[in-house]
Amino acid sequence: MIKDSSDDDIVFGPAASESDVPNEDLGGEELDGDDLDGDDTGGEVRIGEEVFRDIVVPESANGQRIDFFLTQACDGFSRTQITQAIQAEGATLDGRTVRPSVRIQASQRIRFRMPEPPTDDTVPENIPLDVLYEDDGLVVVNKPPGMVVHPARGNWTGTLTSALAFRFQSLSDVGGPTRPGIVHRLDRDTSGVIVVAKTNAVHMHLSEQFANRVVEKEYFAITAARIDRDRDIIDMPIGRHPYQRDKMAIREHHETSKPASTFYEVISRHGRFTQVRVKPKTGRTHQIRVHLSHLGAAILCDRLYAGHAEVTMGMLTGTHDETKDKVLLDRQALHARKLTFEHPQSGKSMTFEAPLPADIMRVVNVLERLP
Template sequence: MNTASLSNHNVAISDSTPDDTAADPVFRDFVVSDSAANQRIDLFLTSACDGYSRSQIRLAVQEDGAEVDGRTVRPSFRIKAGQSIRFRLPEAFSDEVIPENIPLELLYEDDGFVVVNKPPGMVVHPARGNWQGTLTSALAHRFQSLSDVGGPTRPGIVHRLDRDTSGVIVVAKTNAVHMALAQQWHDREVEKEYFAITVGRLDRDRDVVDAPIGRHPYQRDKMAIRENHPTTKPASTFYEVIERIGRYSLVCVRPKTGRTHQIRVHLAHLGCPILCDRLYAGHAVASESWLRGQGSIDGSPEVLDRQALHARRLTLCHPQSGESMTFEAPLPDDIERTIQVIRERDHR
């Protein structure tokens, strides 16, 4: 179907922009007509939204940018007559990753994949408001060939970490290896272990949090626990307290599922949000004045400027040999320094 056939008698279209700032996302709403039914949603939106390529639309949908009757869908979802679609318009950007000479710490490399220790503050791939300084830009400069399964702006990317989460991330060099690794993630065969510092003492030494996660109803950049809602997905997180220091907990976390912001949402749900998590810790962040250098032992101007969450260990099967392999990234300096300051403050 071409764009011309999406006239107002075929679909109902409206633009809605939140009132806060111009930087907020812009949404378009559609009601699917009989003539538009049975299409893939990415094809439908490509025809309906002028100025965007199909790959841009597909990436936006993959980022949970499209809802059908209130439920988040994938790019391959086929729409039906009468369904309501809400789509978050992507920012216009190039479909090509610009290589940048950014140093990378490699934990492992062979002909099929590499394992990187991602630093905090680095976005994995280009997205709204973050077009430069990404992991994919660094990878494009470092390696001549990466898989293209995820599209032109995600070369090699098998899974993701949040911008301010550091640690182990796996990157595929070939499409065959990418597909084999992705299948392990899909089948939940990959074991992931994170280290976190929480504000608050977790009551139980170890436990499993089973609580469904979906998009926050009002704040589109946040996720939330929403029981019995069509957009939520099951989420399960195991945690074990390593040590309690004053009002803080050092925690080992093993997510069983891989929902967006899962660990951050589940720990906040327990009343112990991750230290310095600006999105989910709320007043707990503002109350930690020592993070900004007030009371720091070494006199540094800032102790921690991002959420205290680190992807410490990852175990998978080598996609070619079948060998079980474990990769580990040591705690970064900012988290080590934070633990030191917490201990010293507790002994005052």
């Protein structure tokens, strides 16, 4: 796997080889259990097609949230999966259905319906796709916001790869069984243009273009602050955040840091907000988001770097009456607008553009009416 991409964009080259006792009146089949912190955490029992886990809360977990505790107690599942299972009335505490936020006490008894385990292969799903272009070698898709590109921990269904597997008979397998056709990636909350390979030869050619940085990528963003310079290049190395593992940060002379360069150009300013065109020259995880945040102009609704996850008309206009409290945008205002590359088969330069999605356009329309 070659990690070389624009913001939230990872290029996929050849994949590496992958090599208490249950209640007696349930009539279920007891499965192997394990211990947590040496206390009696119970075992698992199968009732029909469902598997439950019975746990007696140990002293060490006294006062913890039930979703946090079960994430530690049930290996192989993310906290998101555990939370979703609890929300689906999958957990009882001393016989009562509870919410994920409930605090547990020592000696209480939990019965938890285990989520379905993830599979190693992509499961085709009939999910609509906005296909911008297709030929016998590749497909270009306008990815909607909220869609994960490929299955990963906590996101095993509803992915772009599931939609692709359902719609297309043949896709490249260079990236491995869970990433058919996937050459590069966009983050879940970043919408826009993404190219998919149908054959291995096309996949390898596209991967090489991304790795050599000859693919031109243009993003549209709205920042939650005014950018004073009309245009500039940000050259600042990016590495892992020192204490938040899901974030990146500007870090010089650190073992995780890599050079990063981003060109930006202001499209228009609206009070304290800015519409901006961004062209990453290098490709690092969260590059655009980190660089704009470094300017003091984090992307609007960027949960990680702006500190807020939604915006209303009242927040944009500075008024806060009930008629203006409707949420206009609830994900980062970042859109992969254009992608230019050489077609692996014809050798021609091709540019694909995805129009701004409806949620970002709602914000643009409000901003452009501001004085």
